[in-house]
Amino acid sequence: MRIARIEFDGVVTIAIVDGDQVQPLTPGADLDELLMAAPSERALLVQRLAAGAPVDLSAVRLLSPVQPKTLRDYATFEEHVEGSLKGIGIDVHPGWYEQPVFFFCNTNAVSGHDEPVQMPPGSRRLDFELELAAVIGKPGKDLAPEQAGEHIAGYTLFNDWSARDLMASVMQIGAGPVKGKDFANTLGPWIVTADELEPYRRGDRLALEMHAEVNGMPLPGGGDSSANMSWSFEEIVAYASRGAELRPGDVLAAGTCGGGCLLEYWARTGRDEPPPLRPGDVVTLVAEGIGSLSNQVVAGVEPIDLPRARTTSRRPRPWDALSDS
Amino acid sequence: MRIARIEFDGVVTIAIVDGDQVQPLTPGADLDELLMAAPSERALLVQRLAAGAPVDLSAVRLLSPVQPKTLRDYATFEEHVEGSLKGIGIDVHPGWYEQPVFFFCNTNAVSGHDEPVQMPPGSRRLDFELELAAVIGKPGKDLAPEQAGEHIAGYTLFNDWSARDLMASVMQIGAGPVKGKDFANTLGPWIVTADELEPYRRGDRLALEMHAEVNGMPLPGGGDSSANMSWSFEEIVAYASRGAELRPGDVLAAGTCGGGCLLEYWARTGRDEPPPLRPGDVVTLVAEGIGSLSNQVVAGVEPIDLPRARTTSRRPRPWDALSDS
Incomplete structure (x- = not known):
């Protein structure tokens, strides 16, 4: 199975891609649920969540299929x-x-x-x-x-x-x-x-x-x-x-x-x-x-300048005595 | 203002901490909205979203105040x-x-x-x-x-x-x-x-x-x-x-x-x-x-072993001729 995230008719939704056809799922369908399901459950889930008729792949905009947490x-x-x-x-x-x-x-x-x-x-x-x-x-x-x-x-x-x-x-x-x-x-x-x-x-x-x-x-x-x-x-x-x-x-x-x-x-x-x-x-x-x-x-933009590291003060530490010797 | 995420009475919500008192906000209150607001707007937002009476800080569990995207x-x-x-x-x-x-x-x-x-x-x-x-x-x-x-x-x-x-x-x-x-x-x-x-x-x-x-x-x-x-x-x-x-x-x-x-x-x-x-x-x-x-x-657990890198095959590349010479 091929799981996509698409924009179609101004709506962002999960969809299943089959050849050059795309089956949109109900808006709000949960990608995590689909990812977590075993292959057999996944097919049933898609049947249950399918919304409307399949559309041409060329008619939809593909988005990143997932917005990863990490x-x-x-x-x-x-x-x-x-x-x-x-x-x-x-x-x-x-x-x-x-x-x-x-x-x-x-x-x-x-x-x-x-x-x-x-x-x-x-x-x-x-x-x-x-x-x-x-x-x-x-x-x-x-x-x-x-x-x-x-x-x-x-x-x-x-x-x-x-x-x-x-x-x-x-x-x-x-x-x-x-x-x-x-x-x-x-x-x-x-x-x-x-x-x-x-x-x-x-x-x-x-x-x-x-x-x-x-x-x-x-x-x-x-x-x-x-x-x-x-x-x-x-x-x-x-x-x-x-x-x-x-x-x-x-x-x-x-x-x-x-x-x-x-x-x-x-x-x-x-x-x-x-x-x-x-x-x-x-x-x-x-x-x-x-x-x-x-x-x-x-094209991009030019970088906005940042200064080099600024020298800062130091606290006296117990190990300063060690490095002086 | 001090913005916390708390668990209180089994509910996770945003809350405002004032001394040893905590004002929970309506469950579902949006942390992003609070973070985005200017200081003056933030006070009005908290007034509008305050839910119930303040509770003792000691009575709530503090969570990470934010779940960062990055x-x-x-x-x-x-x-x-x-x-x-x-x-x-x-x-x-x-x-x-x-x-x-x-x-x-x-x-x-x-x-x-x-x-x-x-x-x-x-x-x-x-x-x-x-x-x-x-x-x-x-x-x-x-x-x-x-x-x-x-x-x-x-x-x-x-x-x-x-x-x-x-x-x-x-x-x-x-x-x-x-x-x-x-x-x-x-x-x-x-x-x-x-x-x-x-x-x-x-x-x-x-x-x-x-x-x-x-x-x-x-x-x-x-x-x-x-x-x-x-x-x-x-x-x-x-x-x-x-x-x-x-x-x-x-x-x-x-x-x-x-x-x-x-x-x-x-x-x-x-x-x-x-x-x-x-x-x-x-x-x-x-x-x-x-x-x-x-x-x-x-305490934690012991690590599960992984093998070292496995040696793999290489494709012939145009630069192989260069390094042979």
Whole structure:
């Protein structure tokens, strides 16, 4: 089943996508309820909530299929991590292999298919990231990987837009990307429920072919398969749930796949080719079994200046005596 | 005005705290509306929404005053940043002085005053962080510092609980604290509106004395003043809003003040004294003009094992030829 959020006739509602037809559900239908339901219950729920006749997909506006409470972005593709670091001449940190690292994204910046993405203020090196993301259905905490599968309602595409120049200036401070990834997180075009993707399962990996296009042209380096994740979706869900609650609608992205962004090209070849994104460019992410997520870059504003850190006073501390000696 | 979220007689509602009395508002009263209102409108709104007679503060349970959509944690106190890094023998990164860095926190992990905090799975070095936080009222984007003040509805205390051992293993990878700060974010005891804190203003800084207590004993190193922020609250709000929307209820924390956590003691003195937090310990954060936020640490569970990164296949890429040469 494909679960979308749509605007149709001025009304925002949940809808079920079937081919090029869309079945709107009653306004006020609860996405969480749909995500939490088992596949068999989900079909009954949709029957009960269906409102009016199906409409053409082309007649509706797709919104982000979910407005996540939390959005974690992992880094589970070694090739991407290695490639991104190549440009600054450093190897993958040995700690990366020990645990699937993630950071939290700006959930206020979530938008959907076909929504414009503004150039972030001050960036001249805008990039995209091709990612697959799991959407939580059943809530949970402290899950084992073997239990985590039944907490995943489905999957969607995620574009983790990245201002490479803004990131470069802060990544070594250690807090994460700061303003480099604060401005746009696009999800969509819909959520494909986990049961529908079972045919793509290879062991504990979901093997979906993925690729990215800029202005309709596939990136010259080729795509990747989600089977190349160094941890499975079940494993990253389990890790997120370690000592922390997961709730329906939470989103966990797997991180950029191999060759899934421009930075890797720049770092591997030493040339800005393909060039950084500019207003007018359209980025399309495609994943087998899911569909495609397109967004156009539009002009932004100039940054408003902020001062550097101001020097401040210090209190006398017991350890001052130690450092004087 | 002091805005709280309370549970009273089994009902969760917004309430106004006045001394040791609490005025509950109509169930369903909208916190965002209250946060967005100008101070003069806010008083009228409370009159209109007041439900029943005031009750004793001791008779209600305080909840987190807000359930933020986004929670940013900055690092604006040089003394804390310097002290935290001392233990691993490194200086503050020069980039820290150029811009106020932040990361996003887990909003699912937000709780309030007196709620228990579970030991995070696998941590033996649990710490707290004493922080002041601004709560957004009026929404905004691309704000100048001079405009940002009127977008701040008020202030509250924030305890950014930190598992130092879990952080230590990942901070150098560059994504941020990962599971080191994923398990508990306590806010409270209430929001003090910005107008009420005007008497504490010194230029563009809010000068509130802050200190922390463990089991009722103030930390031996003394507290700090929020006047020692290297960027003002207006500046960190402006920076957050650069190319990104701020919404009512969003929370921006200033970061740990000087001497406001145990890590600084450990790093400055080379001894684990005061010791890492253990089940039973009560941490209390106190800020002038606001009040105090207390939480007790309780036992947690053991972590469920995850495998290391799995080696995966690679696609041939155009740049493979380059690196062979």
